[in-house]
Amino acid sequence: MGRRVVIIGIATHWGAQLARRLERDPGIDYIAGIDSSAPPADLERTDFIEADIRSPLLSRLLPGTEADTIVHCGILWYAEAGKPERVLHDVNVIGTLQLLAACERTKTLERLVVRGSAAIYGCEGATPYFFTERMARTLPLRTRFQRDISELEAYIENFARRHSGVVCCTLRYQPEIGPDLDTPLVRYLQLPVVPTQLGWDPRLQLLHADDATGALEAATRSPVRGAVNVAPSGSISLSHILRLMRRPALPIPHPLFGPALERLGRQIGAGPLYGDGVRLLRFGRGVDNTRLTEEIGFAPRFDAEAAVRDFATMSRGRRIAPSIHPGDLVGRVVGAAR
Amino acid sequence: MSAHAQTESQATAESVADFLRRVRTGIEDGLDPVSAANRAADELPQRLGRAVELLSRRARGDYYEDEWGFDEEFAEAVHPLFEFLYDVWWRVEAEGVRNVPAHGRALLVSNHAGALFPFDASMILMSIMKQHPLPRWARFLVLDWAFVLPFISAFMRRVGGVPASKHNAARLLEQDELVMVFPEGAKGTGKQFTERYRLQRFGRGGFVEVALRTGSPIVPVAVVGSEEIYPKLADARPVARAIGAPFVPVTPTFPWLGPLGLIPLPSKWRIEFCDPIDLSGYGPDAAEDRRLLFDVSEQVRETVQSKLYENLVKRRAAFVSP
Numbered sequence: 001m002g003r004r005v006v007i008i009g010i011a012t013h014w015g016a017q018l019a020r021r022l023e024r025d026p027g028i029d030y031i032a033g034i035d036s037s038a039p040p041a042d043l044e045r046t047d048f049i050e051a052d053i054r055s056p057l058l059s060r061l062l063p064g065t066e067a068d069t070i071v072h073c074g075i076l077w078y079a080e081a082g083k084p085e086r087v088l089h090d091v092n093v094i095g096t097l098q099l100l101a102a103c104e105r106t107k108t109l110e111r112l113v114v115r116g117s118a119a120i121y122g123c124e125g126a127t128p129y130f131f132t133e134r135m136a137r138t139l140p141l142r143t144r145f146q147r148d149i150s151e152l153e154a155y156i157e158n159f160a161r162r163h164s165g166v167v168c169c170t171l172r173y174q175p176e177i178g179p180d181l182d183t184p185l186v187r188y189l190q191l192p193v194v195p196t197q198l199g200w201d202p203r204l205q206l207l208h209a210d211d212a213t214g215a216l217e218a219a220t221r222s223p224v225r226g227a228v229n230v231a232p233s234g235s236i237s238l239s240h241i242l243r244l245m246r247r248p249a250l251p252i253p254h255p256l257f258g259p260a261l262e263r264l265g266r267q268i269g270a271g272p273l274y275g276d277g278v279r280l281l282r283f284g285r286g287v288d289n290t291r292l293t294e295e296i297g298f299a300p301r302f303d304a305e306a307a308v309r310d311f312a313t314m315s316r317g318r319r320i321a322p323s324i325h326p327g328d329l330v331g332r333v334v335g336a337a338r
Numbered sequence: 339m340s341a342h343a344q345t346e347s348q349a350t351a352e353s354v355a356d357f358l359r360r361v362r363t364g365i366e367d368g369l370d371p372v373s374a375a376n377r378a379a380d381e382l383p384q385r386l387g388r389a390v391e392l393l394s395r396r397a398r399g400d401y402y403e404d405e406w407g408f409d410e411e412f413a414e415a416v417h418p419l420f421e422f423l424y425d426v427w428w429r430v431e432a433e434g435v436r437n438v439p440a441h442g443r444a445l446l447v448s449n450h451a452g453a454l455f456p457f458d459a460s461m462i463l464m465s466i467m468k469q470h471p472l473p474r475w476a477r478f479l480v481l482d483w484a485f486v487l488p489f490i491s492a493f494m495r496r497v498g499g500v501p502a503s504k505h506n507a508a509r510l511l512e513q514d515e516l517v518m519v520f521p522e523g524a525k526g527t528g529k530q531f532t533e534r535y536r537l538q539r540f541g542r543g544g545f546v547e548v549a550l551r552t553g554s555p556i557v558p559v560a561v562v563g564s565e566e567i568y569p570k571l572a573d574a575r576p577v578a579r580a581i582g583a584p585f586v587p588v589t590p591t592f593p594w595l596g597p598l599g600l601i602p603l604p605s606k607w608r609i610e611f612c613d614p615i616d617l618s619g620y621g622p623d624a625a626e627d628r629r630l631l632f633d634v635s636e637q638v639r640e641t642v643q644s645k646l647y648e649n650l651v652k653r654r655a656a657f658v659s660p
Contacts, residue, residue, distance in 0.1 A: 125491060126482030126501035129406060130509060199488025203407050203495070234405040237495075243399030254488065286405070304405075 002029035004108070005220065006067040008053060008099060009074030010046065011035040013181065014115060017213040018071060018220065019046045032065050034058070035074070037082075053095035062102040070106070071220050072099060072114040075152070077145070077175075077276075078184050089148055096152040100159045103166070111167045111223050114156055115216060118172040118229060118287050120149045123279040129203070129235070130288040133172070133227045145276045153227070160225065169223035171215065174231040174287060175280070177307060178209025179314040184277065188261075190315055194242055195261055198251035201239045202284025205231045208307035211300040218298035228296060229287040234304040238281065244305075245312045254282060357386065406477065406510070407495040413475065416497065417467075423457065424464040427604050428563060429660065432465035434611035437557055440472040443511040444614065445549045446518040447638050448559035449537055449646060450526030453570040453587035454600060458561045459518055463498070465609050466516075477510050478518040479503075481527075483584055504544055511552040518559075519545045521635070524584040528573070534565035535650060537643045543635035546617075550625040550634075555614040558638050560645035563607030566656050568592065606659040608649040612641050 005022055009015040010033025022028050023045055032047040033039055039048055049065075051057050053074050062070075075092050079085045096114075103109055121131045122139040141147045153170055160168035175185050185206075188194065207215075207230065215230045242249050252260050258278045293299045302310060357378050364374030395401065396411070403409040424430045438444065450456055459478040467473045479502040485491045500506045502523070510517050520526060525538040549556050570587040578586040592599030615638065617624075624630055653659055 125486035126484075126503070128503045128505035129500060130505070132505075135505070197488070199492065201492035201495075235407065237403060237407055237492075240399055240401075240403060243397060246398075 002027050003069055004028075004030040004065065004067045005032070005069045005071065006062065006065050007031070007033045007046075008070065008072045009035055010039040010043075010048065011037045012073050012076075014213065014216060015071075015073035016040050016043065018073065018216050019043050021213065021217050022220070030065075030067075032067070034061070054090055054098060056098060056101075058098050058102040059105055063106045063108075065106075066108045067106060068108050068110040069220060070099075070103060070109060070112050071216070072096070072112070073216075074099075075115060075117065075149075077117060077119075089144065092148045093152050093155075096155055100155055103159065104163075109163075109166055111220075112156075112159075112169070113216075113219050113223050114152075114168070114170045116153060116170045116172050116227075117145070117149050118174045118231065118285065119143070119146050119276045119280075120153060120172060121285060121287065122146055123202075123276070123283040123285045125283050127283075127285075129286050131229070131286070132288045133229060133291055136172075136227065143276050143279065167223050167225055169219055169225065170227045171219055172227055172229045172287065173212065174205045174207050174229075174285070176209050176212045177206040177311045178212075179311065181209055188277075189241065189245055189247070189311075191247065191264075193250045194245075194247045195252050195257065195264065196238060196242070196249045197254040197257045197282050200254060200282045201237045202281055203235045203237050203286055204241065204280070204284050205235050205286055205304050206241070206307055206311075207232055208300065208302040208310060211302055211307070215292060215296070215298050215300070218296050222296060224291070224295045228291045229289050230292055231287045231289045232300045232302055232304045232307050233289060235284075235286045236304040236308055238284070240305075241308050244308050246316070257281075354386065403496075406498075406500055408475070408477070408498045409496045410475065412496045413498060420460050420464050421468075423602075424461060424468065427602070428461065428567075428607040430461055430465060430563070430607040430609060432469050432609045432611070434613075435465055435469045436471070437611040437614055438466055438470060438516065439555065439557075439614070440470070440474070441514070443514045443552060443554040444516050445507075445511065445545060445554045445556050446476065446516065446559050446611075447545055447556055447642070448518065448520055448561055449535075449564075449642055450520035450522045451529075451534070451561070451564040452602070453527055453568040453585075453589065454592060455568075455602070456520070456527050456564065457567065457602065458520070458564045459499075460497075461564070461607060462518060462559060462561065462609060474516055476516040476518050479507055479520070481524055481584075483524070483582075486582075504548055507545070507548045508552055511548065511554045517554075521545050528585040528587070529570070531565070531569040531571060534569075535562070535646050537639055537646070540635045540639045543631040546631045546634045546638075547625045549617050550620055550630075551622050553618045553622065555616050555618070556634075556638060557614045558612040558641045558645070560610045560612070560642050560649055561607070562609075562646060562649040562653055563605045563656075566605035567602035569603070603657070605656050606653055608653050610645050610649055612645055 005028055007015045007019055010019060016039050019031055019033055022031055032049055034049045034051050036052040049061055051061055074095055076088050103112060120136045122142060124139055137150060141150055156168055156170055177186055360378035361374045364377050401411050448458060450458060463476050466476060475498055477498045477500055480494050480499040482501055484494055485501045507517055521540040522538045568589045570589060572588040574586040574588055
């Protein structure tokens with residue numbers, strides 16, 4: 001008998017991507033998706049169940065699906081249309097609690113995979129450059145999002161302790177990039193002139209969108225107990241990213257950066273970066289992906305630099321005017337001189 | 339700066355001036371600025387052409403930085419400045435550089451001084467780069483506080499600095515890197531001038547733990563001369579508390595002369611690399627043994643202290659020695 005998978009948050013980009021991949025697998029008997037809004041139309045054999053993750057209705061719906069695998073893609077990083085910032089805590093923490101309550105009633109459950117965030121480690125100036133899974137909560141929880149993630153991971157750990165028969169796997173994702181992702185960080189990197197924090201050059205790991213989906217799929221197929229970092233190998237600094245993206249940087253003194261970005265964001269549609277972003281763009285963060293590659297058995301295809309290079313080539317096609325970046329200008333002058 | 343480097347920078351300056359002159363004649367000939375620049379670029383001498391190419395390659399992001407943010411090209415670019423400090427300003431003499439392994443992991447443990455900017459890491463690195471038969475880059479663990487400062491944190495990272503953390507040190511050693519640590523930390527840099535060359539407590543022996551766990555040899559290093567570059571006469575404690583710094587030194591020149599006070603005094607330096615201490619016989623489990631940690635830590639500390647006294651005698655006068 002094949003597997004029965006339920007994806008929470010099927011209308012999100014990652015939930016839908018995972019469903020698309022799982023639909024192609026004949027070894028999976030049944031796929032269902034739960035969300036408060038409809039999933040993209042191209043899903044073929046995924047049952048859509050309309051329910052809000054925050055409602056107790058979940059506890060009555062979930063056991064009926066007889067799912068053995070539940071994938072939670074409903075954790076939100078950023079405010080979206082219809083889900084402003086103050087709702088995020090409810091969706092992330094209360095939603096996860098409701099889901100866990102529903103999981104308790106689902107007797108067929110064998111695996112629970114949660115798409116969480118590496119924001120739990122926080123962003124500080126002086127830290128280990130590669131956090132391993134055991135280093136969570138060693139630094140102060142500074143932003144709302146970080147506290148939310150820490151809280152919901154604690155609930156999941158608690159659930160895992162009481163249900164030793166269920167394999168609970170929390171994936172700690174670094175921020176993803178991809179030309180068709182609609183996140184503030186992606187929009188930020190695509191600004192014509194990118195504001196940065198004067199004197200700061202954060203070390204980042206941006207995960208290629210294909211690898212993000214691939215890791216989610218691999219973890220759904222063969223989850224391991226506990227937390228797993230999902231990140232590309234290596235790291236890359238923001239200044240290097242902007243050069244590869246051919247985007248001139250506009251350094252702003254860092255106390256003004258948050259407000260400036262928010263104002264600029266509202267005008268050109270970049271949107272405010274929810275809590276974590278400003279600190280991430282000051283201090284950066286790196287995590288160790290050994291557990292992902294060795295225990296889950298998924299090696300990201302793009303390392304930190306290759307992911308940015310690919311993102312840069314994919315989004316360069318959208319440019320309408322020729323680049324005025326100094327790197328290109330000098331190249332053109334030297335080229336013309338030859 | 340060496341004579342060679344000087345002539346080279348002069349030559350570069352001349353060719354820039356030459357380029358601008360050619361652009362101007364081009365414009366006077368009735369060309370528009372871009373084609374004038376093109377024509378001038380056509381006539382550029384080789385060396386400037388290469389420099390322009392390098393700069394444009396870097397502006398396009400076609401360079402490599404490793405997973406620690408170390409950028410070798412950048413480190414090479416700032417090399418001449420440190421070379422000047424090494425050769426001319428501080429007349430550094432290095433001894434026993436061959437005790438640094440030419441390949442594989444090793445931990446260099448040194449005393450720490452220089453209240454405003456501790457230059458000892460860069461000078462140890464320079465002596466390896468200049469005098470070792472097989473030069474190699476070394477990474478250094480930097481006081482946490484430096485990594486919450488703008489500019490300094492970004493600069494440190496590019497030239498091989500890493501925030502002082504056991505996890506970072508262990509990971510670097512596992513990658514067979516050469517790592518410098520200064521176990522005295524801020525206690526070493528923040529001590530009064532009257533206490534110069536008196537080693538402070540060596541932390542909690544964390545560096546020995548890392549060396550044991552990764553099976554790395556320890557090379558003790560004694561640096562003489564770093565204490566005199568910014569003689570710390572007093573501590574502006576309220577200021578330090580206000581900005582969250584471990585200390586704010588008052589030296590004969592800082593803050594009285596403003597930015598000029600940041601220029602280090604030209605003392606005479608000596609660096610001695612001692613015989614490596616091989617710990618591989620203990621095995622990684624010995625890292626749990628507190629007593630062993632303190633014993634080895636104390637052994638390293640005594641070696642560095644006695645070498646400091648030896649080199650102080652060899653150096654004679656602090657400033658006037660050639």
